Amino acid sequence: MPLELWNEGLAKSAILDFVKRVTDRDGPDFVPIPERIAVFDNDGTLWSEFPMQTQVFFLFDRLHQLAEVNPTLKDDAIFSAFFSGDNEKILALGKEGILKAFAATHAGMTEEAFGEVAQAWLKAAKHPDNHRLFANNVYQPQLELLEYLRENGFKTFIVSGGGLDLIRAFSEAAYGIPPEHVIGSSFRTELVEEGDGVTLTKTGELQSFDDRETKVVNIGLHIGRRPILVAGNSDGDFAMMRYALAGKGPSLALLVHHDDGEREFVYDRQFKLSALNEALDRADELGIKVISMKRDWQRIYP
Amino acid sequence: MPLELWNEGLAKSAILDFVKRVTDRDGPDFVPIPERIAVFDNDGTLWSEFPMQTQVFFLFDRLHQLAEVNPTLKDDAIFSAFFSGDNEKILALGKEGILKAFAATHAGMTEEAFGEVAQAWLKAAKHPDNHRLFANNVYQPQLELLEYLRENGFKTFIVSGGGLDLIRAFSEAAYGIPPEHVIGSSFRTELVEEGDGVTLTKTGELQSFDDRETKVVNIGLHIGRRPILVAGNSDGDFAMMRYALAGKGPSLALLVHHDDGEREFVYDRQFKLSALNEALDRADELGIKVISMKRDWQRIYP
Secondary structure: OOOOOEOOOHHHHHHHHHHHHHHOOOOOOOOOHHHOEEEEOOEOOOEOOOOOOHHHHHHHHHHHHHHHHOHHHHHOHHHHHHHHOOHHHHHHOHHHHHHHHHHHHOOOOEHHHHHHHHHHHHHHOEOOOOOOEHHHOEOHHHHHHHHHHHHOOOEEEEEEEEEHHHHHOOHHHHHOOOHHHEEEEEEEEEEEEEOOEEEEEEEEEEEEOOOOHHHHHHHHHHOOOOOOEEEEOOHHHHHHHHHHHOOOOOOEEEEEEEEOOOOOOEEOOOOOOOOOOHHHHOHHHHOOEEEEHHHHEOOOOO | OOOOOEOOOHHHHHHHHHHHHHHOOOOOOOOOHHHOEEEEOOEOOOEOOOOOOHHHHHHHHHHHHHHHHOHHHHHOOOOHHHHHOOHHHHHHOHHHHHHHHHHHHOOOOEHHHHHHHHHHHHHHOEOOOOOOEHHHOEOHHHHHHHHHHHHOOOEEEEEEEEEHHHHHOOHHHHHOOOHHHEEEEEEEEEEEEEOOEEEEEEEEEEEEOOOOHHHHHHHHHHOOOOOOEEEEOOHHHHHHHHHHHOOOOOOEEEEEEEEOOOOOOEEOOOOOOOOOOHHHHOHHHHOOEEEEHHHHEOOOOO
């Protein structure tokens, strides 16, 4: 039986019904395989993002490493919030402010060197509250859903506000989603000469903050087809939900609601780094299916 | 036998040898399937681009259509070269100038409406010299190569200086390359409200001119992995050839040389819209394999 980790309920039946309809070659809602595009937000949708996104913890550790080599970093106005140890100051930077600090920290590195640093960090770093490897804070029912969709001819993509390269460092191993199916916030890169050849180096400049409307713009740029399935957990995902739901054929929008304080975290409207308000308020009106982590998922983590 | 449309020679044996090495699980040059990334330029590499790229003919026809509705278009300084009927004036705009005119022509259209216009045009429009449908001016030996690579676990991408959306309108049918595997010059899009939902609309602004170094930057953004095989036909493809050849593992760069005046066209250094100089001059030094269309291909078109 598919989706064994999903409890019987509205969310599970909406997914099963949708997949049945779009794969039924003789039915009115059949969607040819190449058009079965499913996009998933990452932070809070595929893995935990509370009290701060994994990327923020990564940045925090990187800054401390870099400050050992270059102590003047601690005086930098952009980075001082991270060295203060005051979470409120970090949160006050907002998701885009954090991304800018993230970009500045990695300027001058080659793409490949950054990938190695990120992979090494993910193999060792643990969440301060649940003491699990961040890489193990993925949601097992979502892994099952991704696999189920791919078995049914869907292509699965990540469309995240987080930095593209950090996600690419683990998405293939964690989710079965290869780098070319990851869309995220990006930093400008440039070509530099390296021996007889060339390589790509990161600059400190944020190129695209992949949030809200920009998620849809980047789906257009990278995929070139309107998704028929969207999963998200915040207002940052609301524009892409509306984009999918406005397609001509069948579509499904899933909204993960963090309502399980025992097994994960409870948050929505007040979460400064990625609030959920409008998408929740308008879910019924627009036909967005809310996933209750508490009721709908038998298990959270692997 | 693979590559039946390729004559025995250095190009064919380089390809067969390369694919054999990267797929030999016990050999020193084995490349895991997810890393078998192959990128192809489009104009002049997968289909004919002489005396002007297909996109220029499309733009020409579109401008005449649009001028019927809006005659003042003929007075526009940007477009006047196209209405003059003087090819030299059009060529003098350069590839980027033509792209800007292309962008301006389609501002305000939804992505989906543009796709329909482009598909309809490609079903009817013919090349002025060989009187074939543009869509049939694809190179049959390259179709065979793309298929052969995919059978051997490669993912095949287009990385073109041409406009992304025009290529996406035919790449899946013509090459078996889906929209999400097409990288090209792009125009900024924006989200507009449409009933209860949203849609993507093209603006008149060129966002990325996907040529030379920018091809590598866009490979980083869209694919996130260094390709191991690159095929091109002009200096616009030279940076991505060098990028692939500088990778740590095995790599192959292929350069299509237009030297067949009987079956196609003869051009290289003098072609204003996409000249071939440096890549040809340095091919031997860097190990780039030159494909002679005259000697290496048994047939050109389907």
